[in-house]
Amino acid sequence: MSMDLRAWMQPHLERVEQALAACIAAESPAQLGQAMRYAVLDGGKRLRPLLVLATAEAAGDGESSQAALNAACAIELIHAYSLVHDDMPCMDNDVLRRGKPTVHVQFGQAQALLAGDALQTLAFEILTPSQASVSAPVQADCVALLARASGYQGMAGGQAIDLASVGQSLSEAQLRQMHRLKTGALLLCSVQMGAACVPGVSLQVQTALKRFGEALGLAFQVVDDVLDVTADSATLGKTAGKDEAADKPTYVALMGLDAAKAYADSLAAQAMQALTETGLPEARLAALRALTAMVVERNN
């Protein structure tokens, strides 16, 4: 089950970086494209795109398609837009992201607002290339999945709960609901879009992959809460300790540091078990297993 994740990741990351760089034209009205490129390129772990590609390879014949590469870029654009807007003064008011000044610091608030808006739109543009390269049903499925995962009943709804919950004490169920929407929905969607790019994937595989995506998404957020406490800003590439400073509810605040770490490990084990339940050949699951381990063991 162990694999050299780095050897798998390198060519996949290169494809994603190249495709992301190519999807924003160098020439753009009033340098809007420049702010968008700044927000998207040269940074980020690309976890969501890698999940799309690894899932498409696992559920398909081991090769990922143009559809999967488009979906990989689209979900990263949604993630990037959410960070740009989340960092703005009226939201988290953060000045550092991936070790660089945030977009509104670099380009001003108005351009950051527009760049975020346009990054979201671009995600849906990427998902609908000419119908020669990706079939219309796959295009429609991917748009449906991404829009539902990122809208008011998904990511944006989770951010609204997050805003409303500052200084509030949440139950574990409420905290899980917030994170299921705010972070989990896009991670689950990465897995679901990867599967949607493989026509004819079985219901068994889809169901098990959904459980995988849900467990992985929650594990990611628990680890995020742990890192906010244990890592420093330089390692994190963003301001550490800001959840605590902002009096935000977190798993660490709720259950303590050690229990939160143990909870992340148990969620990772659930994710691994769900992969087994796909019934797919172990060799094709190796990248998804390695990405799961990376999520739990990461230090930023």
Place this chain on the structure above:
Amino acid sequence: MSMDLRAWMQPHLERVEQALAACIAAESPAQLGQAMRYAVLDGGKRLRPLLVLATAEAAGDGESSQAALNAACAIELIHAYSLVHDDMPCMDNDVLRRGKPTVHVQFGQAQALLAGDALQTLAFEILTPSQASVSAPVQADCVALLARASGYQGMAGGQAIDLASVGQSLSEAQLRQMHRLKTGALLLCSVQMGAACVPGVSLQVQTALKRFGEALGLAFQVVDDVLDVTADSATLGKTAGKDEAADKPTYVALMGLDAAKAYADSLAAQAMQALTETGLPEARLAALRALTAMVVERNN
């Protein structure tokens, strides 16, 4: 060619209002849906949805489909999101819209930012219902058209030019380019999506409708510039005279009031001519002709 536009509009407006009200669930995370409903419902002329429906009826068999109603709602959601973000303090900083306090005044900036984001997402959700109600190729076509019209090479790009051009003197060509993107792209897209909802529409019809949409879009903006000077805030439902106050380039500033009015009339005549060139039966073009007249003769 004359028709009772009001008799045509009333049932169409009712369908659009009902569909818009139904597309945002009453229950939503942290009242995000409330801010979205406030931004979208009980206001607005619904010009873009009416253009979608009138075009689908003209190009089709005189009836508009579920696909056209979805497209009508989607483009209004994009329009609504752009207004919410455009009104924010870091952009136009406007406090009055459709005679009501703007969303950020009513709900705070963070919620306004999220509501705008989620309204955009919802547009793409509406365009991708289950594939039983709208065929996958129509879904993919509509998403492709809407994303391209509203993104960084469309509406958002036009807004970036607008921001960058405050206090600048633009040539007529530059002004036209700004408006072609900022306002024209969505109006043209309304017409193009209406046609895309009619499978098998001919190239002649598509080409003539594109010319129609381009002329109408530019006419709309020229009239907007005229109204900013000639109407008062109460009639306009938003702050009058704000272009001049903000030292923004406008057609009135560029060519004077009378010439701007004459230019709007000549663009409307071009739009009418393009409708003739579709070769569609006059009876089916009546609503589009009446909407064109309304755009030029409106007082708000």
